Amino acid sequence: MKVGFLGFGEVASTLSGWLKDAGVEVYTSLEGRSDKTRARAKNYGVKVCKDNKSLAKISDILISAVTPAEAVKIAKDVGKYTRGIYVDVNNISPQTAKEALDCIENGKTADAAIIGGIKKGGIKVLILVSGSHAEQFSRLNQYGLNIKVIAPEVGKAKTLKMLRSSYTKGVSALLLETLYLANEMGLDDEFLRCLEATECPGFRESTLSRIKNSAYHAQRKSQEMEEVLKFIEDYSKLELTDEDECLSMIKATGEFFKYISNKIELDERPNYKELFESFKSKN
Amino acid sequence: MKVGFLGFGEVASTLSGWLKDAGVEVYTSLEGRSDKTRARAKNYGVKVCKDNKSLAKISDILISAVTPAEAVKIAKDVGKYTRGIYVDVNNISPQTAKEALDCIENGKTADAAIIGGIKKGGIKVLILVSGSHAEQFSRLNQYGLNIKVIAPEVGKAKTLKMLRSSYTKGVSALLLETLYLANEMGLDDEFLRCLEATECPGFRESTLSRIKNSAYHAQRKSQEMEEVLKFIEDYSKLELTDEDECLSMIKATGEFFKYISNKIELDERPNYKELFESFKSKN
Numbered sequence: 001m002k003v004g005f006l007g008f009g010e011v012a013s014t015l016s017g018w019l020k021d022a023g024v025e026v027y028t029s030l031e032g033r034s035d036k037t038r039a040r041a042k043n044y045g046v047k048v049c050k051d052n053k054s055l056a057k058i059s060d061i062l063i064s065a066v067t068p069a070e071a072v073k074i075a076k077d078v079g080k081y082t083r084g085i086y087v088d089v090n091n092i093s094p095q096t097a098k099e100a101l102d103c104i105e106n107g108k109t110a111d112a113a114i115i116g117g118i119k120k121g122g123i124k125v126l127i128l129v130s131g132s133h134a135e136q137f138s139r140l141n142q143y144g145l146n147i148k149v150i151a152p153e154v155g156k157a158k159t160l161k162m163l164r165s166s167y168t169k170g171v172s173a174l175l176l177e178t179l180y181l182a183n184e185m186g187l188d189d190e191f192l193r194c195l196e197a198t199e200c201p202g203f204r205e206s207t208l209s210r211i212k213n214s215a216y217h218a219q220r221k222s223q224e225m226e227e228v229l230k231f232i233e234d235y236s237k238l239e240l241t242d243e244d245e246c247l248s249m250i251k252a253t254g255e256f257f258k259y260i261s262n263k264i265e266l267d268e269r270p271n272y273k274e275l276f277e278s279f280k281s282k283n
Numbered sequence: 284m285k286v287g288f289l290g291f292g293e294v295a296s297t298l299s300g301w302l303k304d305a306g307v308e309v310y311t312s313l314e315g316r317s318d319k320t321r322a323r324a325k326n327y328g329v330k331v332c333k334d335n336k337s338l339a340k341i342s343d344i345l346i347s348a349v350t351p352a353e354a355v356k357i358a359k360d361v362g363k364y365t366r367g368i369y370v371d372v373n374n375i376s377p378q379t380a381k382e383a384l385d386c387i388e389n390g391k392t393a394d395a396a397i398i399g400g401i402k403k404g405g406i407k408v409l410i411l412v413s414g415s416h417a418e419q420f421s422r423l424n425q426y427g428l429n430i431k432v433i434a435p436e437v438g439k440a441k442t443l444k445m446l447r448s449s450y451t452k453g454v455s456a457l458l459l460e461t462l463y464l465a466n467e468m469g470l471d472d473e474f475l476r477c478l479e480a481t482e483c484p485g486f487r488e489s490t491l492s493r494i495k496n497s498a499y500h501a502q503r504k505s506q507e508m509e510e511v512l513k514f515i516e517d518y519s520k521l522e523l524t525d526e527d528e529c530l531s532m533i534k535a536t537g538e539f540f541k542y543i544s545n546k547i548e549l550d551e552r553p554n555y556k557e558l559f560e561s562f563k564s565k566n
Contacts, residue, residue, distance in 0.1 A: 116481035198399035200483030252535035
């Protein structure tokens with residue numbers, strides 16, 4: 001079994017490490033990649049093809065794990081050379097995934113979504129997959145992965161990831177708003193303790209980490225929420241009767257991340273007290 | 284130690300059962316109470332005073348656990364007769380609690396808030412308390428209760444309960460909105476499973492129970508959210524500069540519960556699929 005990776009960032013390198021340990025032949029290509037990526041590929045000891053075209057020809061399963069902006073372009077580049085199954089694991093919308101997979105001329109495709117952080121989740125991190133060749137991709141489960149086939153229709157895995165993202169980002173926004181008020185009232189510590197009493201074990205720790213994460217990645221999260229909203233609005237225009245009223249939370253989440261992304265400079269990593277100060281000091 | 288209860292509904296009867304088992308003398312009065320409440324008092328074996336006035340005179344700690352609408356009236360009724368400490372545990376706003384406690388002429392008062400369901404929480408359910416006589420009320424901890432003093436300023440316990448309520452109701456609203464979309468797309472089951480993979484243990488079960496509860500009590504929750512919003516808006520007008528933008532989630536939660544409370548008849552207890560059908564069929 002030969003598995004090729006287009007891109008060799010965190011997702012590709014982590015997956016390739018697990019597969020290599022389980023005896024899979026793992027390949028990548030460094031065509032157009034950064035020095036950092038080259039060093040990482042060397043470090044992981046994967047086999048390196050001279051370009052994406054040769055990688056596409058050699059791989060039984062070719063996994064695209066690049067940046068969202070590159071997903072369609074790289075599919076176009078290898079579309080006519082892909083021999084095996086092409087799987088897109090990028091963080092993109094269902095529509096964009098369809099656009100990318102339509103470039104693969106052999107039609108053996110699947111769209112996948114990694115649920116939660118890959119490092120945090122470890123080898124049993126949930127990987128959802130849909131599309132005509134979802135079942136074939138899930139054969140990697142024999143090497144220890146936790147791939148779950150959702151449906152043969154392309155886009156369902158990305159759709160689930162977007163719905164989940166609306167929920168988890170909404171929870172972060174709610175936490176920030178209510179903690180902001182509690183902090184203003186001098187009750188932040190008591191507020192967290194009081195939620196901890198009835199919410200899940202480890203609530204406080206996971207909350208503080210969620211908040212930090214939301215603030216640090218506010219720009220990216222704001223862009224992701226825009227893509228989620230676009231997808232949901234397109235869908236609701238076609239399918240729902242009452243879209244304005246039953247999507248108020250999701251829309252508010254979008255507004256909230258837009259608001260905080262304007263308050264925070266890129267690469268700031270404020271704790272919640274610093275973040276709340278910035279609510280007051282900037283416009 | 285003599286503890287008296289004004290009102291003998293779920294909260295009063297449950298607390299009185301625990302205190303009685305721990306050796307406290309527990310009293311109530313059935314003045315103006317329903318037949319159901321009379322039967323419950325008999326069943327719990329508490330001592331019954333002839334009226335609220337005598338109850339107020341005899342009690343070391345007098346606990347008001349009536350309906351939100353009765354909280355101020357009953358405080359007025361017993362205001363000049365209260366000998367011991369008067370504690371309001373009703374589900375009311377900080378302002379309303381102040382109004383009630385101001386009626387107690389001896390000034391020995393506290394406002395308390397029960398965090399989460401009292402039956403579900405059991406004797407260790409968290410009870411927050413604030414006000415001048417919060418410490419004295421917390422002496423009931425020697426009988427097994429879990430009372431936590433927040434601050435000597437009246438209203439802080441009710442404030443925390445309102446902030447928590449914004450958060451938990453917001454989470455329910457988010458769940459309903461995202462699950463609604465997933466259900467429309469035929470992905471509801473997969474969506475719940477995918478959240479379960481990264482959220483807390485028992486997520487699915489607690490989610491379905493939260494949803495049922497939100498739907499069943501939609502009218503009450505909508506009213507509670509209106510009170511929360513009124514409190515937060517009053518506060519933010521006085522204290523915050525940017526109130527419109529950093530309260531978008533809380534406002535959306537209010538709108539959401541208003542929306543579903545108009546969709547559901549009182550005493551309906553729909554599961555989520557039935558609830559979502561009603562989104563489409565009524566106006």
